[in-house]
Amino acid sequence: GYRYPCSRLVAAGRRSFLSHCKVPSSCPATRCLSTAASSEDGQLIYTGNLGMAVRGVKMFSYCTSGASLLIMPQVLLKTGMGVESFALQVAFCGIIGVFTFLTPVLLHVITKGYVLRLYHNANTDTYTAITNSVFLTERRCVFTRNQVRVPSISKMFTSFYAGQRGLLVNPDHFPIPQDYNHLMGYDKPFSFSTDDIE
Structure with missing residues (x-):
């Protein structure tokens, strides 16, 4: 009868072996479930793009203010204002x-509500907003969805209130728009009552 070449027999044997055996890979499997980073506060759903700029401007302001306090006595002495009238000294120091x-x-008043990062814990529906304190350290503000209140009149430096604290976020920087809608309560069913127009 017809004889298969030896190379064909070897190839057929390899295919039969590989079809029944799975060789484990040394590379870990990639999981594309979510692009958000997780932490003890929940999923990272928002990152402000002006965090470094805000921190830099505030640090520059603090440094210039400190330098002004250091050189002010020298200016008073070298310009002769230290021996001038008291009213002139008060005016100069006041300016x-x-x-x-x-x-x-x-x-600080303008930027204290700027959110650097925002986390959401889906199990408890709580949020953790990271902002800068007056000393440029990170400050955590934990609140629930029920505490979020959208101002009736649009404000320049406040997107919403978490309790009594105003926070500022940019809707365009939420990777998942649904996260922003849930935060602001836009995903709630619309209710209409005739009492609202009376």
Whole structure:
């Protein structure tokens, strides 16, 4: 009868062996379930893109304010204002003091609600917002979905209130738009009552 070449027999044997045996891979399997990072606070659902800029501006403001306080006595002595009238000294110190203290305070008031990162724990439906404190350290604000309140009038530096605290986020920086809708309560069923128009 017809004889198969030896190479064909070897190839057929390899296919039969591989079809019945699974060789484990040394590479871990990739899982594309979610792009959000997880932590003890839940899933990372938002990251602000201005975090480094806000921190840099505040640090620069603090440094310039500190430098102003250090050189102010030298300016008073070298310009002769230290021996001038008391009213002139008060006016000079008042002008310098406004820029020295008011600028950092104003920057903090404007940026204290800027959210650096926002985490969501789906099991408890709680959120953890990470913001900058006045000393440039990270501050955690934990709140529930029921505590979120959207202001009736749009505000420049407040997207929503978590209890009594105003927080600022950019809707375009939520990788999953549904996370933003759930946070703001836009996924709730719409209810209409005739009492609302009376």
